[in-house]
Amino acid sequence: MFAPCLEALHRKKPMIHAISNYVTANDCANMLLACGASPIMADDPGESAEITALCQGLAVNIGTLHQHTVPAMIASGRAANAKGIPAVLDPVGAGASKLRTVTALQLLREVRFDVIRGNLSEIKTLALGSGATHGVDADPGDAVTGETLPAAVAFVKAFAARTGAVVAVTGNIDIVADGSTAYCIYNGHPMMGRVTGTGCQLTCLTAAFAAANPGHLREAAAAAVCAMGLCGELAHRRLGPLDGNASYRNYIIDAVYHLTPEQLEEGTRYEVR
Amino acid sequence: MFAPCLEALHRKKPMIHAISNYVTANDCANMLLACGASPIMADDPGESAEITALCQGLAVNIGTLHQHTVPAMIASGRAANAKGIPAVLDPVGAGASKLRTVTALQLLREVRFDVIRGNLSEIKTLALGSGATHGVDADPGDAVTGETLPAAVAFVKAFAARTGAVVAVTGNIDIVADGSTAYCIYNGHPMMGRVTGTGCQLTCLTAAFAAANPGHLREAAAAAVCAMGLCGELAHRRLGPLDGNASYRNYIIDAVYHLTPEQLEEGTRYEVR
Amino acid sequence: MFAPCLEALHRKKPMIHAISNYVTANDCANMLLACGASPIMADDPGESAEITALCQGLAVNIGTLHQHTVPAMIASGRAANAKGIPAVLDPVGAGASKLRTVTALQLLREVRFDVIRGNLSEIKTLALGSGATHGVDADPGDAVTGETLPAAVAFVKAFAARTGAVVAVTGNIDIVADGSTAYCIYNGHPMMGRVTGTGCQLTCLTAAFAAANPGHLREAAAAAVCAMGLCGELAHRRLGPLDGNASYRNYIIDAVYHLTPEQLEEGTRYEVR
Numbered sequence: 001m002f003a004p005c006l007e008a009l010h011r012k013k014p015m016i017h018a019i020s021n022y023v024t025a026n027d028c029a030n031m032l033l034a035c036g037a038s039p040i041m042a043d044d045p046g047e048s049a050e051i052t053a054l055c056q057g058l059a060v061n062i063g064t065l066h067q068h069t070v071p072a073m074i075a076s077g078r079a080a081n082a083k084g085i086p087a088v089l090d091p092v093g094a095g096a097s098k099l100r101t102v103t104a105l106q107l108l109r110e111v112r113f114d115v116i117r118g119n120l121s122e123i124k125t126l127a128l129g130s131g132a133t134h135g136v137d138a139d140p141g142d143a144v145t146g147e148t149l150p151a152a153v154a155f156v157k158a159f160a161a162r163t164g165a166v167v168a169v170t171g172n173i174d175i176v177a178d179g180s181t182a183y184c185i186y187n188g189h190p191m192m193g194r195v196t197g198t199g200c201q202l203t204c205l206t207a208a209f210a211a212a213n214p215g216h217l218r219e220a221a222a223a224a225v226c227a228m229g230l231c232g233e234l235a236h237r238r239l240g241p242l243d244g245n246a247s248y249r250n251y252i253i254d255a256v257y258h259l260t261p262e263q264l265e266e267g268t269r270y271e272v273r
Numbered sequence: 274m275f276a277p278c279l280e281a282l283h284r285k286k287p288m289i290h291a292i293s294n295y296v297t298a299n300d301c302a303n304m305l306l307a308c309g310a311s312p313i314m315a316d317d318p319g320e321s322a323e324i325t326a327l328c329q330g331l332a333v334n335i336g337t338l339h340q341h342t343v344p345a346m347i348a349s350g351r352a353a354n355a356k357g358i359p360a361v362l363d364p365v366g367a368g369a370s371k372l373r374t375v376t377a378l379q380l381l382r383e384v385r386f387d388v389i390r391g392n393l394s395e396i397k398t399l400a401l402g403s404g405a406t407h408g409v410d411a412d413p414g415d416a417v418t419g420e421t422l423p424a425a426v427a428f429v430k431a432f433a434a435r436t437g438a439v440v441a442v443t444g445n446i447d448i449v450a451d452g453s454t455a456y457c458i459y460n461g462h463p464m465m466g467r468v469t470g471t472g473c474q475l476t477c478l479t480a481a482f483a484a485a486n487p488g489h490l491r492e493a494a495a496a497a498v499c500a501m502g503l504c505g506e507l508a509h510r511r512l513g514p515l516d517g518n519a520s521y522r523n524y525i526i527d528a529v530y531h532l533t534p535e536q537l538e539e540g541t542r543y544e545v546r
Numbered sequence: 547m548f549a550p551c552l553e554a555l556h557r558k559k560p561m562i563h564a565i566s567n568y569v570t571a572n573d574c575a576n577m578l579l580a581c582g583a584s585p586i587m588a589d590d591p592g593e594s595a596e597i598t599a600l601c602q603g604l605a606v607n608i609g610t611l612h613q614h615t616v617p618a619m620i621a622s623g624r625a626a627n628a629k630g631i632p633a634v635l636d637p638v639g640a641g642a643s644k645l646r647t648v649t650a651l652q653l654l655r656e657v658r659f660d661v662i663r664g665n666l667s668e669i670k671t672l673a674l675g676s677g678a679t680h681g682v683d684a685d686p687g688d689a690v691t692g693e694t695l696p697a698a699v700a701f702v703k704a705f706a707a708r709t710g711a712v713v714a715v716t717g718n719i720d721i722v723a724d725g726s727t728a729y730c731i732y733n734g735h736p737m738m739g740r741v742t743g744t745g746c747q748l749t750c751l752t753a754a755f756a757a758a759n760p761g762h763l764r765e766a767a768a769a770a771v772c773a774m775g776l777c778g779e780l781a782h783r784r785l786g787p788l789d790g791n792a793s794y795r796n797y798i799i800d801a802v803y804h805l806t807p808e809q810l811e812e813g814t815r816y817e818v819r
Binding site for chain 1: 573680683739742788
């Protein structure tokens with residue numbers, strides 16, 4: 001089911017404008033190159049909209065938020081909306097500071113995001129207007145388990161319906177939903193949490209899948225989440241006894257580089273709710 | 274003697290606010306994750322104090338100094354002081370430009386740093402008010418040898434006494450001292466100087482050790498310096514014939530990921546003066 | 547012919563001031579350390595000229611251009627000119643936005659660059675005053691083939707004559723020329739395009755070669771381009787079946803770390819036109 005999404009990505013090689021953060025920008029760029037897309041990073045208000053207009057997708061990430069970059073994010077978001085290309089929001093750390101919460105909410109008001117990807121604490125913050133995000137990680141109380149999954153799915157669908165976006169909540173179990181249908185995804189490995197920026201990279205990967213599959217955003221986002229999780233599993237199997245989180249980081253990107261549509265099709269583990 | 278410090282770090286998993294630089298921020302984040310801590314990077318004056326207040330430790334690094342970030346550094350330093358959590362200063366390149374020297378001195382005046390970590394040229398600059406740092410490396414005339422060690426130890430203790438901070442001077446021989454006692458540490462490998470940001474990473478590691486051992490800052494800082502040096506040695510032994518400084522960089526972080534309290538206890542080489 | 551250039555670089559270990567971008571700064575720093583140089587990154591107008599004056603070479607890169615950094619670029623360029631040390635320009639994405647085009651042209655007016663390195667679309671933009679760069683990659687119509695090589699060589703020589711700079715155009719076939727002589731270089735591997743920042747890294751490597759060989763800038767720039775391409779080949783041979791672009795990135799830097807003058811001499815493939 002997701003194989004055609006990856007085939008389209010490999011075939012179309014979309015150019016993605018990423019307004020990223022300085023901690024993970026390099027990994028984001030290499031992740032985009034790994035999946036066959038082409039990255040361009042630009043966050044000065046004097047050029048950001050023009051750069052977006054060259055591209056087939058936009059990813060906006062507030063991971064090291066600077067107030068003077070917010071106008072660039074808005075201008076690029078509007079340029080993406082005007083051109084009709086997918087815009088993806090990663091509200092990193094929304095709930096951890098007022099600035100991040102307020103900025104994420106402002107972005108949601110001024111730009112129509114096609115996909116929103118974050119952890120459950122971040123997404124709850126967007127939905128409720130305030131939150132208790134544990135730094136850049138989800139609050140431990142927000143872990144999704146088998147027991148809390150139905151409520152989480154209902155919450156994600158409702159937020160998707162309200163915003164009109166596909167919402168991708170990643171965690172122990174990932175949930176990708178629009179207002180009507182949710183994919184619950186079981187791929188991934190806990191060690192991914194020991195590599196900085198796997199969420200940021202996934203956001204870029206999601207923008208690439210969405211850019212290549214603009215008519216099927218829910219499937220595209222779910223394919224990206226499955227691909228990232230599966231590559232986390234494949235990379236984990238490759239670890240030698242001395243390999244730690246730095247080697248793991250490289251192996252995850254390497255795995256995306258080699259990922260085939262067939263591998264993705266066979267390796268995904270999800271259910272539809 | 275340092276094993277309990279690492280045990281506490283693994284157990285407490287402190288969240289560390291790192292105001293880093295854009296060259297080494299990714300490695301700093303992965304180093305913090307490797308040792309069991311959790312990183313958050315934020316350097317906008319509009320949120321930095323609030324982010325610090327969420328954390329158990331703060332690391333401030335002036336490696337790619339921007340004037341508009343200095344208020345964020347001061348606000349975060351004061352928030353750390355107010356909350357009573359360890360604040361660590363890395364005065365990268367103090368002595369190499371007036372801006373860095375003046376900023377480092379300003380930070381020392383406005384914030385009470387619990388640990389200051391730098392090379393000897395940087396620390397001399399702080400102590401004397403001006404310096405001759407060789408870019409971001411120590412001036413060759415500032416190399417610590419067996420012969421110059423006693424004078425260097427006396428200098429570091431005096432500066433520690435004057436500032437009330439634990440001072441960690443890293444180089445060929447590392448010196449970690451408060452006003453009364455110095456650890457002279459012989460771990461490490463010269464090739465670490467061929468990897469960018471090993472100093473920045475050590476500063477973050479020091480903040481993590483300090484955050485997990487707030488009652489024993491001198492031991493915590495010495496444990497961090499020993500751990501970094503030991504992991505430099507372990508990673509060097511792992512190098513294959515084609516591995517250079519890029520692979521070495523990954524292996525050092527990998528070694529921290531796997532470092533056990535027992536390994537640290539057995540592998541440290543130091544004397545107390 | 548290029549062996550003495552690398553020998554000089556290994557012997558002199560120049561300090562290079564890199565005004566880079568936040569996507570590739572870490573790789574640029576490790577590339578400089580790999581070749582034996584010493585990097586310092588600084589882009590605040592309050593210190594940039596002072597930092598340049600400490601160094602033996604300057605590399606200016608507009609990869610994530612911020613308007614407030616432009617004065618730092620100009621001040622550093624003038625400091626390099628005043629001191630008589632090589633200044634290298636990498637006009638990343640010139641032609642992709644007005645801001646980048648205008649800034650690159652302004653830099654060319656206000657600073658005398660000794661070497662300009664970019665892809666053909668970027669260099670055409672500088673020559674013609676406007677362009678159609680495909681994001682940060684060359685426009686596909688600008689690919690240099692055997693057929694278009696003579697015209698491309700003539701164009702590069704003419705632009706070099708007009709600017710007084712050595713011009714290094716990298717692509718499928720690389721061209722390094724001053725007004726009279728061009729090296730056409732056949733080293734490299736297409737997979738280098740799947741690693742972010744190989745161009746940025748080459749610009750820094752070029753600054754290092756130029757700083758160590760200030761009397762032979764054309765040879766120095768050609769040696770840097772050959773070295774980067776050759777290391778791309780060596781690193782590609784090292785790839786295992788699971789290695790992708792992330793491991794490749796490390797292996798390229800590793801290969802530069804180990805590159806000997808003899809290897810460079812034997813491995814280069816070029817012709818003089």
